């Protein structure tokens with residue numbers, strides 16, 4: 001049996017799957033938590049990766065590995081390969097002003113044309129502009145910029161600061177892939193090349209950027225070394241292990257699901273995302289849809305919200321219940337919760353672009369102020385943002401035939417029921433799994449065998465649309481729009 005491993009270094013945790021190359025069967029898995037916050041020391045991702053690999057039984061019998069991860073995070077390295085400051089994550093909104101400046105300087109339509117997307121605070125270029133202006137000494141020391149999966153791949157291949165990594169700080173050995181490069185706002189998905197003018201306009205000077213690998217291009221083969229966490233955990237990275245290109249997490253999920261034309265993936269994890277694999281690139285000058293590349297050589301128009309599974313975490317915490325009970329309560333209330341509407345902008349919002357917004361609960365009366373109503377309003381508010389996202393990807397030409405619902409919150413029965421009420425296409429729920437890590441394992445298999453595997457995906461629930469127009473109508477009214 002030949003084994004391949006896939007990693008998802010996501011916002012909240014690091015997950016590892018080990019699969020059989022031929023059948024795709026899950027052989028082992030592991031995970032470790034990441035710290036909270038929107039500014040995180042990358043060393044904690046390395047520690048979590050080592051712990052999660054150990055939890056998954058190590059790599060001694062594994063032939064290939066690939067790392068997918070949260071997109072956009074700014075990892076800045078000095079000439080010695082040291083991380084200069086904690087990474088700013090995709091959900092850190094301090095660079096909203098920098099995003100506005102870049103749009104003023106270059107124009108939204110031009111940026112959409114050059115990079116596929118109009119930047120908001122999530123995008124790496126805006127974080128570099130923030131660094132240039134807020135921390136000029138740190139900015140001046142930047143010799144290379146990487147994304148979370150690029151940096152972890154580099155470390156796993158044995159590169160890093162002298163003394164901490166056997167192969168030392170060889171910045172030219174940094175690699176990335178099309179999907180993650182397309183979230184930087186300084187890579188052009190049509191030309192498949194960096195736009196150095198935009199990089200320099202953001203950071204103030206040119207730097208080493210990771211080489212962009214193709215979907216089945218190996219990052220390299222390991223010489224073999226002991227990977228160590230700061231707490232002393234050790235995992236052997238065996239000589240001869242093939243390392244894949246890695247991916248942004250959403251592109252990883254599309255690959256892991258084997259998403260095809262007509263499939264729209266809705267992921268409800270820390271972020272909420274709505275995306276589809278398309279043969280041609282998109283360039284939405286309104287900024288709603290990011291025109292990403294995917295991990296198969298195609299494209300991935302995507303809408304992302306900052307407020308997703310943690311809206312339910314917050315509601316469950318407030319009500320003092322677990323997720324199961326929150327779902328049960330939500331299903332006790334009528335669609336629309338009697339007029340109770342949650343605009344769930346707990347962390348500001350990215351789509352719509354409201355970085356400084358806070359959450360608001362509308363429609364509180366003595367009749368609507370119930371535990372069930374509050375639970376229902378949380379589920380509806382979260383899903384209405386994603387239904388708006390479905391409209392936006394339609395507007396760039398995606399024709400959805402079904403929705404694949406994934407992510408930590410997708411298995412909640414109330415989420416599934418309300419999804420059928422707000423999305424006007426059938427909703428399919430794949431079996432619980434780590435589809436981002438599976439996509440990375442797919443890359444590892446592809447690199448090793450030269451062929452993209454098509455492993456089976458099991459479906460556990462499927463529902464036809466159960467339209468309840470009141471939900472989106474009242475949400476749109478409070479969001480300051482008119483419902484279609």
Ligand SMILES: Nc1ncnc2c1ncn2[C@@H]1O[C@H](COP(=O)(O)OP(=O)(O)O)[C@@H](O)[C@H]1O
Nearest residue numbers: 010011012013269270309310323407408409412
């Ligand atoms: N049954 C459930 N109902 C609602 N939310 C859930 C449920 N199970 C897990 N979650 C939430 O899903 C989130 C984790 O999802 P995941 O897709 O792993 O996120 P990420 O990849 O962004 O780290 C957490 O916020 C967790 O509380």
Ligand SMILES: O=C(CO)[C@@H](O)[C@H](O)COP(=O)(O)O
Nearest residue numbers: 010011070071090269270271
């Ligand atoms: O910013 C985006 C996509 O553009 C997010 O989807 C991040 O990639 C984080 O993903 P999760 O940790 O929620 O999986």
